Amino acid sequence: MPKFAANLSFLFTEVPFPERFARAAAAGFTGVEYLFPYDWPAHEVAQWLQSADVEQVLFNLPPGDWAAGERGLACLPQRQGEFAESVEQALDYAMVLDCERVHCLAGLRPAGCDEAMLETTFVANLRHAADRFATIGATVMIEPINSRIDMPGYWLDDVGKGFRLLQAVDRSNVKLQLDLYHAQIIQGDLARTIEANIGDIGHVQIADNPGRHEPGSGEIHYPFLFELLDRLGYTGWVGCEYKPQTTTEAGLGWLRR
Ligand SMILES: O=C(O)C(=O)[C@@H](O)CO
Numbered sequence: 001m002p003k004f005a006a007n008l009s010f011l012f013t014e015v016p017f018p019e020r021f022a023r024a025a026a027a028g029f030t031g032v033e034y035l036f037p038y039d040w041p042a043h044e045v046a047q048w049l050q051s052a053d054v055e056q057v058l059f060n061l062p063p064g065d066w067a068a069g070e071r072g073l074a075c076l077p078q079r080q081g082e083f084a085e086s087v088e089q090a091l092d093y094a095m096v097l098d099c100e101r102v103h104c105l106a107g108l109r110p111a112g113c114d115e116a117m118l119e120t121t122f123v124a125n126l127r128h129a130a131d132r133f134a135t136i137g138a139t140v141m142i143e144p145i146n147s148r149i150d151m152p153g154y155w156l157d158d159v160g161k162g163f164r165l166l167q168a169v170d171r172s173n174v175k176l177q178l179d180l181y182h183a184q185i186i187q188g189d190l191a192r193t194i195e196a197n198i199g200d201i202g203h204v205q206i207a208d209n210p211g212r213h214e215p216g217s218g219e220i221h222y223p224f225l226f227e228l229l230d231r232l233g234y235t236g237w238v239g240c241e242y243k244p245q246t247t248t249e250a251g252l253g254w255l256r257r
C-alpha cells in the first residue's frame with residue numbers, strides 16, 4: 001500500500017488546526033499536508049509536527065488573496081514580483097518544516113489575456129521557483145484542478161496540459177501533483193494516465209467522485225489504483241484530500257481495510 005498523508009485542511013477539522021497534527025498521528029498517519037501554514041509562525045508549526053511525530057509532506061505557495069477568490073499567481077503576467085516574494089516566503093517555511101514538496105497554484109485565467117502570454121509567464125515563474133527550491137532539495141508540484149465544479153476559471157484545468165507544461169518548464173524538480181478526484185472529473189481514464197506518466201508524478205491526492213468524499217463513496221475504484229501505484233514502484237505520498245461524509249474518524253474505514 002502507498003504511504004497516506006492526512007490533509008489537515010480537509011480532515012480532523014472537528015478540532016482547531018494545531019490539534020489536528022496529534023489527531024492525525026493517533027489515527028495512524030505518519031505524514032500531513034494542508035493548504036497553507038502562513039497564519040502561524042513556522043517554528044510553532046514545526047513544534048506541532050514534532051510533538052505529534054509526523055512528517056510535513058506538502059503545503060501550497062501563497063495563493064494571492066484567497067479570501068477575495070484568487071487561486072494562485074503563477075500564470076499572471078502582472079504579478080511576477082509578488083510571485084517571487086511568495087516563493088521566498090514558502091521557502092522559509094519549507095526549511096523550518098523540513099518539507100520536501102510544495103504545490104504552486106497556477107491562478108485563474110484573467111479576462112482578455114492571451115493564452116501564450118499566460119503560458120510564458122507560468123513557465124518562467126516555475127523555473128524560478130524550481131531553482132530556488134532546488135537549493136534545499138525540494139520539488140515544486142503543479143496540479144491540474146477541475147474548473148467545472150470546484151475551481152471555475154482555473155487556468156491549469158487539463159491533465160494533458162499539466163504534463164506538457166512539465167516538459168516546457170524542463171526542471172527535474174518540477175513534477176505533477178495528480179489529484180485523482182480532479183483527474184476523474186476532467187477526463188477519467190485514471191489507470192492509463194498513471195501508467196503512462198508515472199515518472200512525472202511527484203505527489204498523488206485522493207477523494208471519490210461525486211461529492212469529494214472518502215474513497216469507496218463513489219465511482220473511483222481506489223483499491224485497483226493503489227495496487228497499480230505499488231506495481232509501478234511509486235514511493236511517494238498519497239494525500240487524503242477529501243471531505244468526510246460524517247466525522248473524520250468514522251470515515252477512516254477505507255484505510256483500515
Ligand atoms: O484543491 C485541491 O485539490 C488542492 O490540492 C489544493 O491544494 C488547491 O487549492
Ligand SMILES: [Mg+2]
Binds near residue numbers: 143179205241
Ligand atoms: Mg488537490
